[in-house]
Amino acid sequence: MRIKYLGEKIIEGFIYGSGWITTLVVVVIVVFLFREGSGLFNKKPLEEGYGIVINAENKVREITAQEIRQIFEKDITNWKELGGADEKIVVFSLSNIDKYFTEKDLGESFSLLPEKIKEFVQENKGVIAVFPEKYLATSLVHLEIAPISFWSFISGKDWYPTATPSPQLGVLAIILGTLWVSLGAMLFALPIGIGVAIYMAEIAEKRVRELLKPFIELLAGIPSVVFGFFGLVYIVPLLQNLFNLPVGETALAGSILLGIMALPTIITLSEDAIRSVPKELKEASFALGANHWQSIARVIVPYAKSGVISACILGIGRAIGETMAVLMVTGNAAVIPTSFLEPVRTITATIASELGEAQQGGIHYEALFLLGSILFIITFLINWIAELVTRKK
């Protein structure tokens, strides 16, 4: 009897432990995501092991990653634009070194390179030299590059995480792309979803409803990669022909798929909310002479409002977090969206397509984890708001 009692206590110990498993998991997820993601801050957005040197007379001491990119793209050509003296910028790096020195000048396995760089930098007032740190003499003046901040990450418009010499880590276009595609999805998923929910809860006969229910469940069960495949083979060419587009991979294609995929969430939860409206309200409305539709529109749905709204919010959450379908049909161009007929790129698609090639612990890798953390925060907030809306009732 004693042993049995002990065994029971052990089992109950397991049960108590398991009860807290989700809490534990969420905490561990937060810790790991944010730990990897926050490694990005205060890192220099410069290729690993590289340094930038300038002429000693140059007054500029710090520039941003974006400015480096503009210099290399020849959008900025004068130090004046960066707050320095009126001096033309001379870019000097491994990619154009053959313009100034021959292979012979540099000696065997670049043994003379440090000396040549030093000479070149001291002679040219406007030089900006980007080389691996081991070739840069310590006596040279280093140009500091502004470290990555949360603000520069969020508000930056350029996403070229593998650009050299300075990776561009701005996710504004990606976040806006995510919201854009989800907005498009909701424009038609919300009316359709709520309409079907009303139909199933109020209008449909029991037989029809029992027939519809498994259909909706099945729709919810179809893997997103299958929707993506369907979109790629069917919707993308259709849109391309219909709107005469250069490419069919557009925000619209993503919105259509996301809308379809968010439908089951919206329908099921809204239907539950509408169904839980007390019968008395409906009967009272009928007694006052209202017909069925008037009762639905003025009594039943307004009463179920909070549940329906929370269903819609969760539907949006589903759309924002969806990965494979948008990855396959939206074209993945990281530009700020202006139209539904252009390619966009979402947070999820960026992570899924780039994480494989990002080096573990590198800037790109950490940037993707930070992006994942942002996605986590967005969906966490959405769930929380949905929770608040439901509880308000």
Added chain:
Amino acid sequence: MQNAKNIKQALAFTVFRILAGLVVGILLTVFLFIFLRGIGIISWEFLTAAPKEGMLKGGIVTAIIGTFLLIFYSALIAFPVGILSGIYMNEYLKDGKVKRFITIITNNLAGIPSVVFGLFGLSIFVNTLGWGVSVISGAFTLAIMILPIVIRTTEESLKQVEYNFRLASYAMGATKWQTIWKIVLPTAMPNIITGLILSVGRVAGETAPIIFTAVAYFLPTIDFSIDKPVMALPYHLYVLSTSGINLQASRDVAFGTALVLVSLIFILNLLANFLRKRLKVSSTK
């Protein structure tokens, strides 16, 4: 007046009917589309042979096996913990702040996008614990993803077991655990199993959590070990439809793969529905 409001009603109801028809239409389109073009590809060889010649020939057996390995191990991890957790929520925890807190956290876990689970799995299982890209890393990642589904299903099913059953059991001198084990769980089991089957469907279809934790692009040999990467149906479909060298030739194989995947989901859904119906019948007896 009377007429106007009835016309309005007829109009509104027609719109709703059309919308419901639209949703069914969408589903049927997706199904027919995959079925009609995929059925010609399915053959015994397709289901039982390993992929050959840059995945354009042969079959998809390694992907099927990979998917089943992932299902098996993630179920092995998630089901016991999830069911115990559900028991804790419904049988041990009283209504109050703690219960509400855990419920909110569980809901939040359910709302986390699948790709975030992929990031997490990569960070903890693949890198920190050093398990590498393997079945076991993927299974743990997927298990965490379906954990909230298992917990909620268990909780809901237990809730439906009449309280009198428990009282009767206590009256016979049974302890709490004996009551749960011998009375409550068996009564709730069919319902729980229905939920578990649906969570298996989720595991079978997810791509984003396993891209970085479990799958390989191409594996020609059948292997059941848990410390190596596998092929999986959804990832295989993704690869075939986006990054093939010969998109037109790989499209056929992609349709076949999609059909196998959708059929798997379809069968799981049927099974769950069948169980649910049978349960309803037996409980009204």
